[in-house]
Amino acid sequence: xxxxxxxxxxxxxxxxxxxxxxxxxxxxxxxxxxxxxxxxxxxxxxxxxxxxxxxxxxxxxxxxxxxxxxxxxxxxxxxxxxxxxxxxxxxxxxxxxxxxxxxxxxxxxxxxxxxxxxxxxxxxxxxxxxxxxxxxxxxxxxxxxxxxxxxxxxxxxxxxxxxxxxxxxxxxxxxxxxxxxxxxxxxxxxxxxxxxxxxxxxxxxxxxxxxxxxxxxxxxxxxxxxxxxxxxxxxxxxxxxxxxxxxxxxxxxxxxxxxxxxxxxxxxxxxxxxxxxxxxxxxxxxxxxxxxxxxxxxxxxxxxxxxxxxxxxxxxxxxxxxxxxxxxxxxxxxxxxxxxxxxxxxxxxxxxxxxxxxxxxxxxxxxxxxxxxxxxxxxxxxxxxxxxxxxxxxxxxxxxxxxxxxxxxxxxxxxxxxxxxxxxxxxxxxxxxxxxxxxxxxxxxxxxxxxxxxxxxxxxxxxxxxxxxxxxxxxxxxxxxxxxxxxxxxxxxxxxxxxxxxxxxxxxxxxxxxxxxxxxxxxxxxxxxxxxxxxxxxxxxxxxxxxxxxxxxxxxxxxxxxxxxxxxxxxxxxxxxxxxxxxxxxxxxxxxxxxxxxxxxxxxxxxxxxxxxxxxxxxxxxxxxxxxxxxxxxxxxxxxxxxxxxxxxxxxxxxxxxxxxxxxxxxxxxxxxxxxxxxxxxxxxxxxxxxxxxxxxxxxxxxxxxxxxxxxxxxxxxxxxxxxxxxxxxxxxxxxxxxxxxxxxxxxxxxxxxxxxxxxxxxx
Amino acid sequence: xxxxxxxxxxxxxxxxxxxxxxxxxxxxxxxxxxxxxxxxxxxxxxxxxxxxxxxxxxxxxxxxxxxxxxxxxxxxxxxxxxxxxxxxxxxxxxxxxxxxxxxxxxxxxxxxxxxxxxxxxxxxxxxxxxxxxxxxxxxxxxxxxxxxxxxxxxxxxxxxxxxxxxxxxxxxxxxxxxxxxxxxxxxxxxxxxxxxxxxxxxxxxxxxxxxxxxxxxxxxxxxxxxxxxxxx
Numbered sequence: 001x002x003x004x005x006x007x008x009x010x011x012x013x014x015x016x017x018x019x020x021x022x023x024x025x026x027x028x029x030x031x032x033x034x035x036x037x038x039x040x041x042x043x044x045x046x047x048x049x050x051x052x053x054x055x056x057x058x059x060x061x062x063x064x065x066x067x068x069x070x071x072x073x074x075x076x077x078x079x080x081x082x083x084x085x086x087x088x089x090x091x092x093x094x095x096x097x098x099x100x101x102x103x104x105x106x107x108x109x110x111x112x113x114x115x116x117x118x119x120x121x122x123x124x125x126x127x128x129x130x131x132x133x134x135x136x137x138x139x140x141x142x143x144x145x146x147x148x149x150x151x152x153x154x155x156x157x158x159x160x161x162x163x164x165x166x167x168x169x170x171x172x173x174x175x176x177x178x179x180x181x182x183x184x185x186x187x188x189x190x191x192x193x194x195x196x197x198x199x200x201x202x203x204x205x206x207x208x209x210x211x212x213x214x215x216x217x218x219x220x221x222x223x224x225x226x227x228x229x230x231x232x233x234x235x236x237x238x239x240x241x242x243x244x245x246x247x248x249x250x251x252x253x254x255x256x257x258x259x260x261x262x263x264x265x266x267x268x269x270x271x272x273x274x275x276x277x278x279x280x281x282x283x284x285x286x287x288x289x290x291x292x293x294x295x296x297x298x299x300x301x302x303x304x305x306x307x308x309x310x311x312x313x314x315x316x317x318x319x320x321x322x323x324x325x326x327x328x329x330x331x332x333x334x335x336x337x338x339x340x341x342x343x344x345x346x347x348x349x350x351x352x353x354x355x356x357x358x359x360x361x362x363x364x365x366x367x368x369x370x371x372x373x374x375x376x377x378x379x380x381x382x383x384x385x386x387x388x389x390x391x392x393x394x395x396x397x398x399x400x401x402x403x404x405x406x407x408x409x410x411x412x413x414x415x416x417x418x419x420x421x422x423x424x425x426x427x428x429x430x431x432x433x434x435x436x437x438x439x440x441x442x443x444x445x446x447x448x449x450x451x452x453x454x455x456x457x458x459x460x461x462x463x464x465x466x467x468x469x470x471x472x473x474x475x476x477x478x479x480x481x482x483x484x485x486x487x488x489x490x491x492x493x494x495x496x497x498x499x500x501x502x503x504x505x506x507x508x509x510x511x512x513x514x515x516x517x518x519x520x521x522x523x524x525x526x527x528x529x530x531x532x533x534x535x536x537x538x539x540x541x542x543x544x545x546x547x548x549x550x551x552x553x554x555x556x557x558x559x560x561x562x563x564x565x566x567x568x569x570x571x572x573x574x575x576x577x578x579x580x581x582x583x584x585x586x587x588x589x590x591x592x593x594x595x596x597x598x599x600x601x602x603x604x605x606x607x608x609x610x611x612x613x614x615x616x617x618x619x620x621x622x623x624x625x626x627x628x629x630x631x632x633x634x635x636x637x638x639x640x641x642x643x644x645x646x647x648x649x650x651x652x653x654x655x656x657x658x659x660x661x662x663x664x665x666x667x668x669x670x671x672x673x674x675x676x677x678x679x680x681x682x683x684x685x686x687x688x689x690x691x692x693x694x695x696x697x698x699x700x701x702x703x704x705x706x707x708x709x710x711x712x713x714x715x716x717x718x719x720x721x722x723x724x725x726x727x728x729x730x731x732x733x734x735x736x737x738x739x740x741x742x743x744x745x746x747x748x749x750x751x752x753x754x755x756x757x758x759x760x761x762x763x764x
Numbered sequence: 765x766x767x768x769x770x771x772x773x774x775x776x777x778x779x780x781x782x783x784x785x786x787x788x789x790x791x792x793x794x795x796x797x798x799x800x801x802x803x804x805x806x807x808x809x810x811x812x813x814x815x816x817x818x819x820x821x822x823x824x825x826x827x828x829x830x831x832x833x834x835x836x837x838x839x840x841x842x843x844x845x846x847x848x849x850x851x852x853x854x855x856x857x858x859x860x861x862x863x864x865x866x867x868x869x870x871x872x873x874x875x876x877x878x879x880x881x882x883x884x885x886x887x888x889x890x891x892x893x894x895x896x897x898x899x900x901x902x903x904x905x906x907x908x909x910x911x912x913x914x915x916x917x918x919x920x921x922x923x924x925x926x927x928x929x930x931x932x933x934x935x936x937x938x939x940x941x942x943x944x945x946x947x948x949x950x951x952x953x954x955x956x957x958x959x960x961x962x963x964x965x966x967x968x969x970x971x972x973x974x975x976x977x978x979x980x981x982x983x984x985x986x987x988x989x990x991x992x993x994x995x996x
Contacts, residue, residue, distance in 0.1 A: 433876055
């Protein structure tokens with residue numbers, strides 16, 4: 001059909017094309033596809049769908065190398081969320097997504113809408129959301145601007161999730177100057193469904209109506225997807241209007257209405273109108289079903305008059321869904337929405353003609369052949385080269401670094417590490433999140449992984465996000481392997497068998513060779529670890545251009561891991577449970593302090609090689625933990641990572657503030673190692689367990705070839721005592737408690753400010 | 765025995781209350797839709813937690829105008845038990861079933877944690893399974909839980925023994941004075957009953973403390989007490 005230019009549309013000039021983030025080559029491709037120049041509306045549609053955020057054009061070739069299959073994977077990458085079977089006809093849908101750029105300019109709404117978006121991705125699969133996690137990275141907390149961002153992001157996450165009634169149960173918060181200008185806000189949602197009720201966002205059935213459901217479309221968030229596909233600059237403050245505004249109350253209604261719709265049998269597909277709004281949801285559903293669609297923008301319910309088709313198509317107004325219903329069921333769909341005080345409007349239909357068409361009344365204003373709008377987006381494999389400066393940092397001999405005088409007292413060092421905001425208790429954060437609503441939370445925030453019971457079942461799931469960006473920075477391949485291994489280990493420390501992951505790749509500008517190198521190597525490391533540990537990737541998100549004028553963030557491939565427990569009543573916690581229990585170290589101490597929190601916190605040094613990560617050893621450790629906890633032999637299990645063995649021991653003793661239990665351990669067998677490496681080195685493949693039956697734990701470990709040594713006992717006293725050779729290190733629990741629990745509240749009580757720490761030019 | 769659990773738009777603990785009644789107690793529960801005018805012959809009405817109408821304007825301020833509240837008020841007037849939990853407590857106050865109001869937490873933050881309550885009265889329809897003075901562990905999860913009332917009301921509540929649950933400080937809390945509360949509540953009030961004793965409002969969530977697996981089963985007593993009271 002003839003496509004009409006609308007009166008008042010700007011002329012398509014090279015400058016306008018560039019402003020839409022479309023390269024000359026991409027523009028030529030577009031003209032080839034259309035056989036003519038695009039209209040302004042078409043240019044907008046393409047700029048959104050071919051943005052990095054929607055098209056994954058710099059990451060897709062790499063993502064294809066990730067393992068995605070297992071017999072229990074019901075839905076892998078390419079849908080709104082991944083889905084795995086967990087037995088008894090039940091399944092778990094889960095996905096992680098970033099909202100970094102919006103949160104950098106408007107922390108409260110940026111984080112809130114990030115939660116909203118990932119919730120919708122999960123419930124459109126037919127799953128009832130049962131848990132939220134979030135993985136947050138901020139700059140150093142001594143900046144008033146960073147405190148403003150932290151307070152806003154945490155409140156945004158809490159206000160949204162709390163209102164919708166989904167518990168926030170786990171996650172991580174890391175503080176590092178590398179994230180100063182560009183915080184990372186990744187939210188993960190986990191939902192529960194019956195396998196038989198799994199819903200996919202595949203448009204099908206010629207003549208089936210396409211229905212816009214939920215909130216009306218406004219002018220907010222236009223070009224959010226494109227905004228998320230460029231570097232952050234001081235001018236981004238002026239792009240604050242591109243950040244969407246969330247309404248968790250409407251989300252809750254939409255959640256209930258959507259699940260009711262899916263269970264009603266009246267609809268064939270449903271998808272969130274998320275990034276690039278109506279455009280991407282309709283085009284992606286059509287492409288998955290390989291069908292044509294036509295959308296009439298004049299029928300879309302809008303918040304304000306005189307919105308142009310361009311605005312309606314690209315709006316990222318929140319709490320909206322696009323539904324393909326069965327023909328003739330329109331009134332039944334409408335009735336369900338009305339019950340929840342929401343609107344539903346038929347705005348288009350599935351058509352036989354292989355075309356993606358947008359009309360304004362009867363006038364065609366945009367038309368793309370077949371599904372090429374989605375499939376024709378180019379992919380890129382840029383040059384990759386490791387930064388020599390980073391290689392030099394990795395190769396630096398950090399073991400030669402002299403100790404500070406204060407370090408003659410290891411308790412001082414331990415206290416410093418426990419009060420490091422990255423290690424310290426995040427209670428200030430998670431106390432603001434409802435973690436118990438829906439009454440499934442068996443192990444909540446504050447330990448390793450969270451554990452949820454599955455209703456009407458003896459089973460449970462364990463969930464955790466992990467990534468040490470400093471490791472990935474210094475060695476992307478090793479760092480990504482460790483991120484997967486650590487997430488798996490955390491999950492296994494509850495007794496759960498790691499099953500599958502979702503990932504969030506947060507990187508800088510991929511057109512820079514050193515950044516693309518990091519991305520490529522990290523994906524390779526992730527693929528190695530996921531293959532070795534049998535945890536396929538079921539989906540995820542890529543967030544590139546995480547750069548501010550101060551440079552790129554640490555490459556941060558966040559892993560969201562889901563594990564399964566056969567008997568949730570056996571779930572282990574991280575903290576010591578009973579005086580008299582023996583403490584067993586699974587795995588080996590390390591001789592290295594490379595890339596450690598110790599180096600950064602005590603010496604201000606980011607250097608050295610990250611710890612070695614032997615994936616076979618990790619698998620053996622996981623097997624040992626799962627078996628020992630499943631057999632009920634272990635009363636606590638804690639991953640030994642950030643801050644090393646001494647920090648892990650202290651955490652086991654003090655993290656349960658209602659029941660702190662002291663312990664005595666003897667590390668003399670390793671007295672030959674450098675003391676600081678023994679105490680604070682971050683070797684992988686290790687866990688601390690406490691048990692009334694150390695012999696049995698050692699025997700189980702031996703079966704799997706895991707080194708296991710009884711290093712001491714929980715004595716229930718008010719100190720942590722560590723003997724090494726002739727030396728005795730004695731730390732009072734009260735002092736460790738203060739360092740660990742008061743660090744963040746103390747800093748957050750200082751004033752916060754939205755103003756930048758350094759002067760910025762305000763763009764107009 | 766039948767519990768009628770009211771679902772307002774934005775209620776999100778209706779499911780938790782339903783599970784507590786059906787799975788833990790083995791009794792009957794029905795969801796009562798806010799737009800209806802029928803309590804479905806429920807013996808006990810539960811106003812559940814959540815964010816009815818998004819807590820927009822003020823928590824509970826809009827929900828009290830829901831059609832079903834006419835029947836809830838009539839049920840209360842007849843002496844029928846009404847259990848308002850968290851947002852349900854806020855709704856009950858807005859509806860005039862209970863005196864006072866729940867204001868923004870003193871620290872201006874949402875607070876989610878397991879707290880310790882002291883059972884001040886063990887002779888109510890909601891607490892007859894507890895011992896007077898018993899301390900119990902129940903989670904809270906709210907942003908607006910600071911119980912507030914004028915001096916006369918407080919005096920009357922205390923004088924008539926209508927403060928049923930009070931927050932107490934965890935052992936070793938520094939600086940815990942006479943009244944300790946996580947949210948700044950006056951007189952550390954966590955739960956009160958109406959002058960007839962048949963309406964209980966409490967900010968903590970007994971329906972979430974129903975199994976050792978969840979960290980506490982101390983909340984079951986509230987529901988069991990209702991069984992005893994209604995059967996009597």
